[in-house]
Amino acid sequence: MKIKEYRNQFIQALTSMYGEGEAESFFYLILEEKQQLKRIDLALHPDLEISEEEISVWNSILEQLKLEIPIQYLLGKTSFYGLDFEVNSAVLIPRPETEELVDWIVSNVLKNGRSKSIKILDIGTGSGCIAVSLAKNLPNAEVFAIDVSEKALATAQKNAERNEVEVTFISQNILETLDLGQEFDIIVSNPPYVRNLEKEEIKKNVLANEPHLALFVEDNDALIFYRKIAELAQKNLSDSGQLYFEINQYLGQEMVDLLEKMNFKNIELRKDIYENDRMTRAEFR
Template sequence: MKIKEYRSQFIQVLSPIHGEGEAESFFYLILEEKRQLKRIDLALDPELVFSNEEIVVWNWILEQLKLEIPIQYLLGKTSFYGLDFEVNEKVLIPRPETEELVEWIVKENSKTEGFKGLKILDIGTGSGCIAISLAKNIPNATVYAIDVSENALATAKRNATLNEVDVTFLSQNILETEDLNQQFDIIVSNPPYVRNLEKQEIKKNVLDNEPHLALFVEDDDALIFYRKITELAQKNLSENGRLFFEINQYLGKEMVELLTEMNFKNIELRKDIYGNDRMIRGTI
């Protein structure tokens, strides 16, 4: 079958579920991954064909996409901050909003001279996207990363190898941690922050497939991770050390109050590209 003919069928089947634009983007993502062909290649050679074996693979992927399985899980990879990351059902798929958090930290530190001893800790690392991106983009930084999930840590370690960076990964339940046992210049975290009452706002493909352990908190204690991490940061940040969080868009005011109560200064709340309160920083 000609690839362009399969493309039309593929988009027609998925458009009612995902929308035509997203269905088309799925097609070209898979085409590049499975056949190393870009949109321009197909435009230049419309007679290109799929083998019968290829059609079997594509049909299986199509069925999974009809079930709203995330394409990143089907391909086993995604891009984040210009780097490739392995992803699977044991880790969250990195989001563009988290790239903005990384960009904030990188811009503040990448050109800092004489900062050879800069130590960074990422709490709840998941796929390792934050820790690895910081290690790749901040010269001379020493980066540590914590997660409670052994499966997530295994994925993060593979991603560190893939991106040729050194990150020290630690298996640890942050809620049961009383002291981090060393000082850090930067502590960053994107912990679980979606309240159960907000589940109806979550897309089906996320709700049905991504790990709930990394997503949800109880309605009556939505800041449980933030409170604990902030307490640890008080003890384990160096002088003028900084604490960065990705946050629930509805709890920006509460996060400012939390950092204020914990005696952080230079507190800055930032919005993401969608205009939602999404990131906060405080200095000890």
Template sequence: MLLKEYRDYFKTELVSIYDEKEIDSFFYITLEAFHQMKRLDLALQPAFELDGMQLLQWETVLHQLKEQRPIQYIFEETEFFGLSFYVNENVLIPRPETEELVEWILNSVSGWSRDRKIRILDIGTGSGCIAVSLAKNLPEAEVYAIDVSEKALEVARRNARQLEAPVTFWHKDILETTILPEMFDIIVSNPPYVRNLEKQEISKNVLEFEPHLALFVDDHDPLLFYRKITELATKNLNHNGLLFFEINQYLGSEMQHLLESNSFLQIELRKDIYENDRMTKAVWGSYS
């Protein structure tokens, strides 16, 4: 079968599940993965034909997409902050909103003195996307990362090795931690924040395939992780240190109150690209 003919079939099979832009994205991701071809290459080779084995490969991907398995898990790869990360079902797929959080951190330290190393801790690192991206963009920093899941840490360590990012990983349950072993200039976390009552807003490809341990929190205590991490930050952030969170879009004011009640200053609530309250920044102590 000609590949351009299969493209039409591919779209027809998925059009009832995904929008056209998503289908195009899936097709060209698969095209590059299997044939190292881009959109222009296909246009220049209209007679490119799939043999039996290649057709079977495409059909396998198509079947998984029809089951709404994320394409990132199918190919075990995703891009984040200009870097290629390995992912599997033990970690969340990094989101564009989290890239905004990384960008905010980098901009916040751009004027800092480099007389000593900046020490950064990422709590609930998952794939390691935040920690690794910061380590790659701040070579003068010492970056540490924590996760409760050993399987997630395997993924994060693999990404750090592949991307040559010097990150120190700790296997630790943050809810059972009373004090951290180091002092830090920055603590950042994207912890579980989706309440069970919000499950109806979650698409099937997330709900059925991404790890619930990293997604959901009890309806009756949605700030559980934020409260614990904020408490630890009061003990383990240096004076003028920064605390960054990615947050539940519905709990922005609650997050501000939590930070204020723990004596954090200069609290900022920032919207993401979708105009949702998505991240906070706070200072421990005051600027001199």
């Protein structure tokens, strides 16, 4: 069968569920990963054939997409801040909003002309997307990353190696941590922040496949991780050190209030590209 013919069948099979545009994007992602071909190759060589064995692989992926398993998990990889990352069911799939958080940090560090070595800590690193991206883009940074999940840390370590950076990964439950043991110039975290009451807003494929440990908090204490991390930042931020958070879009003012009550200063609340309150930056001294 010609790949072009299979393409039409593939997109048609998924259009009712995902829409034609997203179904087509899935096809070309798989084409590049499984066939090492790009869209232009298909345009230039419309008679390219696909074997029965290859069709079997494609059909297997197609059936899993019909079950709403994320394409990133099926391919085992995704792109984040211009880098390739391995992803699996032990880690969240990195979001574009988190890229904005990374870019904010990188821009601020470079704007301040940091030529000396700085220490950065990423709390709840998951796939390592924040820590690895910062290490890649800030070569003078010494980057550390904490997670409670051993499987997540194993994935994050692979991603550091994949992107040829050094990150010190630490297995630790941040809620049980009394002191971080050293000072950091930047502490950043994208902790669990989705309340149970917001589950109905979460796409089915996220609920069914991504790790709930990294997503959800109890409704009656939605800021539990932020409060704990801010307490540690009070002890472990260097002079003029900065604390960055990705936050729940509905709790922007609550986050600002929390940081103010804990005597942080120069607090900034920033919106993401979708105009949702999504990240904060603050200093303690």
